[in-house]
Amino acid sequence: MNPYTLYGAEISYYTGKVRAFLQWKGLPFVEVPATGDVYRQVILPRIGFAVIPVLETPDGATLQDSTDIIQTLDRQHGEPSVFPSGGVQRLASALLELYGDEWLLIPAMHYRWHHNREWALRAFGALNAPEASPEEQLELGTRRAAPFSQAAVLLGAMPHMHSAIERSYEDLLAELNAHFAEHPYLLGARPSIGDFGLYGPLYAHQYRDPASGALMRRLAPHVVAWVERMQQPPTPRSGDFLSGDTLPPTLLPVLRRMMREQMPVLEDTARRLNAWLAENPGTPVPRTLGKHGFTLEGEHGERIVRPYALWMLQRARDIYRTLTPLERAQADRYLDAIGGQALRNFPDPPRLVRDGMSVALAPAQPLGK
Ligand SMILES: N[C@@H](CCC(=O)N[C@@H](CS)C(=O)NCC(=O)O)C(=O)O
Structure with missing residues (x-):
């Protein structure tokens, strides 16, 4: 099999994530450091904004976003999978x-x-x-x-x-x-x-x-x-x-x-996205929606609101919603044990798709689907 090309960097968070996956999955790849030239010649023209990692497949397609890259390749290359079946x-x-x-x-x-x-x-x-x-x-x-x-x-x-x-x-x-x-x-x-x-x-x-x-x-x-x-x-x-x-x-x-630490921030992010969508119909969702408070070890800070995280949470909510009754009973016992009730009752925003480093509303499904 011809190799994949991973454009990324040793110092990069999400490049490490994809590199480790390629290695465990046994997929051949060459890694090309994302120099200034690579940004100008490959990343910006293909993706439209400056980001790593970017993966080129053996047939010349380009994938961006570590979550999408791993899910796509894991499906394409079959078992053993990094997504548990339980x-x-x-x-x-x-x-x-x-x-x-x-x-x-x-x-x-x-x-x-x-x-x-x-x-x-x-x-x-x-x-x-x-x-x-x-x-x-x-x-x-x-x-x-x-x-x-x-x-x-x-x-x-x-x-x-x-x-x-x-x-x-x-x-x-x-x-x-x-x-x-x-x-x-x-x-x-x-x-x-x-x-x-x-x-x-x-x-x-x-x-x-x-x-x-x-x-x-x-x-x-x-x-x-x-x-x-x-x-x-x-x-x-x-x-x-x-x-x-x-x-x-x-x-x-x-x-x-x-x-304890992240879930309250996700809940508030969902509330803010819902309010923002109501006030800005038809407008692309920006990467950040102002700031909100958060608590860590009893201290209160402020941070940017990142709607992207809700797209990742939606994936977990989809898994939760489609559990079998037996799995759900087991999952609920664990959620009780970890203080995870908020996941069960999450204030879901409308259905989202990823849009670059932000999210967009998913296209409406035709009636009857
Ligand atoms: N969610 C994306 C995040 C990618 C990302 O944030 N990459 C960093 C480097 S590790 C970057 O290029 N950031 C550019 C920016 O934040 O504008 C992924 O999983 O690939």
Whole structure:
């Protein structure tokens, strides 16, 4: 089979997620660093905006968005799949993908831009202009990384939130460390889509950025071992999810944390999107809808409202809504145990599709469908 081409970067969150999937799924690929030239010649003309990762398929089609890329390729290439067939595990893995993709951005961006800043600026410069001198790379990196470094604060890492973000992240590391001491992956002996979601932040930022990597090695050696397993799967395309569609007890604290920290923000995002849609009929939904408050470890911060996260949540809600009665009873027991009642009664916005880095209303279905 001709290889896929992955346009991305070692320093990129979502490139790591897709790369690890391609590796586990055993799909041949070449990775092309997203230099300035690659943005100008490939990414902007094909996608219309600047983003990585972008994947070119062997027949020349272009895919963007790690969630879509993984789902498309996983379906096309059949078993073994990273999407569990049991409804409860499928739901948990979709929630963990959303948690990794959208919520763990906060600690990832905080640690990168507030504890690894100069290193990251140099890395951005080196990616953009591999041939330039170190001074030129630092200067270029400072310019190119400006939106990313500002994103840390926009996502909620303003100074008075730093200690809460660090407490929450260190506690998460402890929970994951206890889990990976017992299981190779989140749901047993095979990585699920949830593993790839968590790997985005936990590889590119929290393992690879020097100060963050030192912290992870000090606090969470089993998480380090998992990152390295995900990076170079010892046995690609093998292993099974836990039998009986159950969740390991050691995973429940992580899901409970997601429900406590992220779910209120998702609920408020849905309320705000509903209000925005009512006030702006027919207008494309922007990437951010103003700001809203959030709470972490008892501290109150402010962050941008990101409707994209609701498209990911819709996927989890679809799984929940289509569970068999037996699966649903089991899922509800877990939701009670993790404080996840809000998922059951979620104020769903109208049906959404992804639109670049935002969402759009899904086209109306013809009557009778
Ligand atoms: N949801 C997208 C997010 C992609 C994304 O945010 N990529 C970052 C680099 S890791 C980027 O290029 N961001 C550009 C921007 O935010 O404008 C995915 O899963 O692929």
